[in-house]
Amino acid sequence: MDSTTDINLSGLTNGIVTGGYKHIIQNTRRGTMMSKIIVRGGKKLSGRVRIHGAKNAVLPIIAASILGSEGVSVIHDAPPLDDVLVINKVLESLGIAVEYRNETIRVDAGRITTCEASYDLVRKMRASFLVMGPLLTRMGQARISLPGGCAIGTRPIDQHLKGFEAMGAEIELGQGYIEARVNGRLKGAKIYLDVASVGATENIMMAAALAEGTTLIENAAKEPEIVDLANYLNAMGAKIRGAGTGLIRIDGVERLQGAVHTVIPDRIEAGTYMIAAAITGSDLYVEGAIGDHLRPVISKMQEMGVQIEEDENGIRVYTVGPLKAVDVKTLPYPGFPTDMQSQMMALLLTAEGTSIVTETVFENRFMHVEQMANMSAQIKVEGRTAVISGGARLQGAKVCATDLRAGAALILAALVAEGDTEITGLHHIDRGYVGITEKLSLLGAEIRRLPLEIVEETEREEVLPLFAVQPSLA
Numbered sequence: 001m002d003s004t005t006d007i008n009l010s011g012l013t014n015g016i017v018t019g020g021y022k023h024i025i026q027n028t029r030r031g032t033m034m035s036k037i038i039v040r041g042g043k044k045l046s047g048r049v050r051i052h053g054a055k056n057a058v059l060p061i062i063a064a065s066i067l068g069s070e071g072v073s074v075i076h077d078a079p080p081l082d083d084v085l086v087i088n089k090v091l092e093s094l095g096i097a098v099e100y101r102n103e104t105i106r107v108d109a110g111r112i113t114t115c116e117a118s119y120d121l122v123r124k125m126r127a128s129f130l131v132m133g134p135l136l137t138r139m140g141q142a143r144i145s146l147p148g149g150c151a152i153g154t155r156p157i158d159q160h161l162k163g164f165e166a167m168g169a170e171i172e173l174g175q176g177y178i179e180a181r182v183n184g185r186l187k188g189a190k191i192y193l194d195v196a197s198v199g200a201t202e203n204i205m206m207a208a209a210l211a212e213g214t215t216l217i218e219n220a221a222k223e224p225e226i227v228d229l230a231n232y233l234n235a236m237g238a239k240i241r242g243a244g245t246g247l248i249r250i251d252g253v254e255r256l257q258g259a260v261h262t263v264i265p266d267r268i269e270a271g272t273y274m275i276a277a278a279i280t281g282s283d284l285y286v287e288g289a290i291g292d293h294l295r296p297v298i299s300k301m302q303e304m305g306v307q308i309e310e311d312e313n314g315i316r317v318y319t320v321g322p323l324k325a326v327d328v329k330t331l332p333y334p335g336f337p338t339d340m341q342s343q344m345m346a347l348l349l350t351a352e353g354t355s356i357v358t359e360t361v362f363e364n365r366f367m368h369v370e371q372m373a374n375m376s377a378q379i380k381v382e383g384r385t386a387v388i389s390g391g392a393r394l395q396g397a398k399v400c401a402t403d404l405r406a407g408a409a410l411i412l413a414a415l416v417a418e419g420d421t422e423i424t425g426l427h428h429i430d431r432g433y434v435g436i437t438e439k440l441s442l443l444g445a446e447i448r449r450l451p452l453e454i455v456e457e458t459e460r461e462e463v464l465p466l467f468a469v470q471p472s473l474a
């Protein structure tokens with residue numbers, strides 16, 4: 001993810017605007033506005049919070065819709081997030097018709113006019129690279145800008161490329177682009193992933209769906225988002241078995257068509273609100289949260305003494321006394337998710353005793369520690385391990401979200417800090433949390449989002465009420 005402030009989608013001003021969350025339109029319409037969140041700590045929360053569709057499921061699913069040469073895909077519960085707008089824009093730049101209204105995306109990929117995804121779009125979001133597999137397998141070629149690294153680590157794509165090469169693609173790198181070509185169709189292959197990469201598993205699974213013959217992905221990632229993608233691909237006519245296990249078998253088919261699919265709830269958004277309940281000592285119902293997707297988070301929170309009750313519609317979280325320190329190690333699913341590490345650290349700051357957090361997935365995912373230290377947090381980092389001294393009262397401060405989950409963790413810490421916390425770097429948070437200010441405020445938090453700097457003042461009132469903007473299907 002690059003470090004520019006907000007996404008500029010000003011070309012979409014003729015698109016459809018329907019009801020929803022203010023910041024998305026503010027950011028996308030003017031592209032120049034920065035904002036800050038101000039939280040006054042100490043409020044108890046109560047009530048229910050609805051979890052939106054999963055960012056990390058919808059992004060590969062939108063990319064996979066490129067594979068549908070006939071019919072229209074209808075993707076329900078697509079969260080109105082900046083990342084979703086970016087991947088939609090990537091598809092449009094390929095000549096594909098995309099319409100986004102009321103959390104439903106329609107994609108007509110009947111016609112593709114170019115196989116190139118430019119630097120301008122791919123730099124905004126790493127997941128844009130997921131269009132490589134679908135384009136290569138359907139069109140025989142793809143030229144995609146290198147996604148590069150980001151705040152949390154170097155994030156190479158060698159495993160994606162290894163998979164495409166094993167299926168017969170020729171890969172060339174030049175001028176910041178990766179060019180992949182194949183004569184005829186990709187061929188099914190046996191691919192062992194050196195690391196159980198989520199993105200590589202998804203990209204290879206999509207490429208293999210239209211390949212000739214059978215592909216086996218060994219040491220595949222097992223995340224619920226992989227299963228959701230496989231379910232969508234199968235609804236399009238693919239033959240995929242084993243998604244959710246370490247061995248996925250894909251029997252290639254000749255063509256795929258658009259399908260209707262509802263995206264799974266976002267387990268990381270759900271986990272974040274579960275921690276909001278625990279950190280504030282409140283009683284919240286997290287509607288839509290799926291316990292089975294959150295097993296390691298639930299189990300760690302219970303070990304700390306948090307009370308958790310699951311039913312078929314969601315999860316209730318509350319506390320009955322002080323929380324205990326625990327040790328946490330991030331791992332690929334079904335281990336503790338790296339995307340919940342910083343939020344968990346915020347909670348551990350309020351527990352009694354010393355906790356140890358070990359990050360094994362990304363090499364540089366402790367950037368929030370420095371920001372938390374500004375709030376008087378006692379954390380010592382050595383390599384991939386952080387030692388957290390819990391129990392001290394956090395103090396409100398001026399802090400900056402260094403990445404998406406770091407931003408969420410700072411908001412959580414701010415909910416219990418003494419005084420006001422000002423959080424900037426909100427473009428990170430907007431990638432992954434729909435209306436976090438509105439949702440927390442409705443639960444009783446004292447939280448506001450304010451403009452920090454408005455370069456262009458026009459059209460502010462015009463954009464209310466709002467939601468997402470996308471051009472109509474042609």
Ligand SMILES: CC(=O)N[C@H]1[C@@H](OP(=O)(O)OP(=O)(O)OC[C@H]2O[C@@H](n3ccc(=O)[nH]c3=O)[C@H](O)[C@@H]2O)O[C@H](CO)[C@@H](O)[C@@H]1O
Nearest residue numbers: 056127155156157158159160195197198199200339361362
């Ligand atoms: C859009 C999306 O779904 N993002 C998620 C996805 O990212 P993403 O798919 O990028 O994460 P990966 O699972 O690929 O990365 C995991 C580890 O594998 C390494 N690696 C990855 C690919 C590769 O070719 N070579 C390689 O060495 C990475 O550097 C990292 O250390 O999974 C991560 C791990 O759960 C989450 O934090 C991200 O939120």
Ligand SMILES: C=C(OP(=O)(O)O)C(=O)O
Nearest residue numbers: 001126127339404405432
């Ligand atoms: C790291 C994340 O996302 P991405 O892979 O899109 O950067 C995340 O969702 O926490």
